[in-house]
Amino acid sequence: MAFLSTVRAAVVRFRVTATDALARGRAAWGVHAPALRRVPVTPSGWLVLAASLAAWYAGARLGWLELVLVAATGLIALLLCTGLVVGRMALSVTAAPERDRVVVGRSTRCHVVVTNRARRRMLPIEVELPIGGRAPATFDVPALAAGGTFAADVELLTDRRAVIPVGPATTVRGDPLGLLRRSVSWSEVCEVFVHPVTTPLEPLGAGLLRDLDGYTTNDMSMSDLAFHTLRDYAPGDDRRHIHWRSSAKLGAARPAGTFLVRQFLDTRRAHLTVLVDGDGGAYGDVDDFETAVSVGASVVLRAVEDEIDTTLLVADQLVHKGGARRSLDACSRAGQTTASLADLATRGVLVAPDATIALFVTGSAPSFAALTRVAARFQPEVRTFAVRVDPTAPTASVAGSAALTVLTLRSLTDLPALLSGGTLR
Template sequence: MRALIAVVTPLGRLIAVCSVLVWVLGALLGWVEMVLIAVTGLVTFALSCLLTIGTAAVRVQVSLSKRRVVAGGSSSCRVQVEQAGRNRFLPYALEVPVGTGVETFDVIGKQGHDHTFPITTERRGVIVVGPATTVRGDPLGLLRRTVVLREPEELFVHPVTTALRSFGTGLLRDLEGRTTNDMSMSDLAFHALREYAPGDDRRYIHWRSSAKASTVDSKFLVRQFLDTRRAHFAIVVDGSPVAFPDAEDFEIAVSAGASIAVRAALDDIDTTVVAAGQVAHKQGKHRLLDSFSRASFGPVALPELTARAAGVSSGATLAILITGAVPSFSDLRRAAAAFAPEVPKVVLRVDPSAATALKPSTALTVLTLRQLSDLPALLAGGAPR
């Protein structure tokens, strides 16, 4: 019963109820005109029901020419309709939602139908295409019967990015791992020679230097190394609306984070992205950009996002925090404290009203970004301490 009632539109319910009431009122008062109006309404409702009887056995395939585009680009959607059964069916409409709009096609006859329409994009985001739905009803809109045929598809609109230099040089130089101050007896970065101590691996004895020792009580000399580790970037984009005076500042922040992530992927650097709550850990370039496409304002503050990023990327060698102009330096230090003290931290503040600047400190390096085009020159300004 609920399914039958759901087919009737609010207009159809109004016509059916009013027709019955008018019939009863006309019969009580003896008004033939009112009875005629009621009969006309009920007959119209009955004819509308006849137009919705039956099902269309069809196969619908919805495909996108491009599943990922950059904001401002375009894709196209192809809808193929093919009859699966032999029975004839009345004409019906096929609806394909595209974001907030709907593309509607009329399907008539038994022949297959092939429709292609463009999808233009203006802003970053995810456009949901579908699900494809058949709609059977009447011209007056008294009844509407829908059948969902296909699962929706997603069109990822990636943010606009700017090309950056390889991270082998510049502020974020961290290519192929970096040398730390932690001593090790087995690594690649040679540090110095020291006297042999019980328990040292004899394979690292430097025989030539030991033979050149001139003192009688000299001991063997062994190699000492500095630990190196594979580079791992942790990129955090603040998603709190209070951090950005303008929504466009947030878009610049997302584009800046995406630009760094793309360059890290091209340099084969492991990257963890926490973009306003969207997490992507050690994914390819396309998956990283997908997380930026889904990023939106949320209630989670920057300290919570950095804590989440630090938990996911436990071996991070560089932390990059991107936020707006509102958070103070103490707020940034508190957020950056989620990462280990030995991890260099770089904060990128988006502030179109300020001049592009680089302010290094012992705790973290703070960069001020005025516009996205300034990012390459800003990142080439130095190295974190």
């Protein structure tokens, strides 16, 4: 057995060395070829090779001609099978999805095209196309004449939110005995994004002023665009803000040297931060987490349409002012994590310190006190809202305090009614 192990190790080392040398030579000459698996011998092939070498060794030591014939038969079979899998194929294999972005529940297809670019007829081959974690789709490509083309479609299932890797398309050549199996990859891996289901919403009511002012706050400012009132001049005030006409009118009734200056209200551009809790313990089941992702995606889509600067943190994914497509792609990639909603809020504050509205979506497990502690992570002037996904709630409701507004919904269909009438104003 030690002898057989030594022989097998030597064969593997030779195969690896030859493949690496060939790859280095192609790279040096700028030649790119499809990826080839290093050892095309199947487990049955290794068994036949090991049995043949053992029979040859035993026959030579014991002088049994029958064992030598058995060994010769096995080695000749391997040699003949090798002739069926060696050689280069001049093919063009493409695998492209019909649409690379779909919504959960909508189907799409992947087109597979095989073209024989050789000058002679091609033998039948098998093409495999891995799709996600499922078993690869298999196509039996018939013999193609020179320039012939074979096309086939495979349907992609989009029953769950996910990112589905498609490819690479691989040709498989083998022998009737199943001793050798040569696989060559011809295409790159492409991704199909399955976006979450969303619902249309009314304008959120924040950041709808598309002028330079943004929207006003109750914070006083000495240099802004929203005029508020006039007040007496104080040391340190900018003299450019002195209202000379009003000061002159009141000059007779006031002591000399008394001036009035303009007082402004601080204005800022609306910035919405949406947090989707990725902690699995916050939800009753996986479907509640999917609903939470759909809620966050729906709010972000409406905010982008309203031209509101948006930062989205959905579980382990982050998109800062990235637009609708990047936000939906992040929702497709998001998965449940062990990080808490408080940790997510801390990260959101660091990424978007200029946020004016914070909305975090979670499940039914966090209490109102816990949500209040999460809201405390933001600055006092930031308006905070929480959306709780609770299918067992008797009805959709809005409750809370001055520091935090809590919206409870049973399903995604409750969201438009909860946000109607400018709830986020």
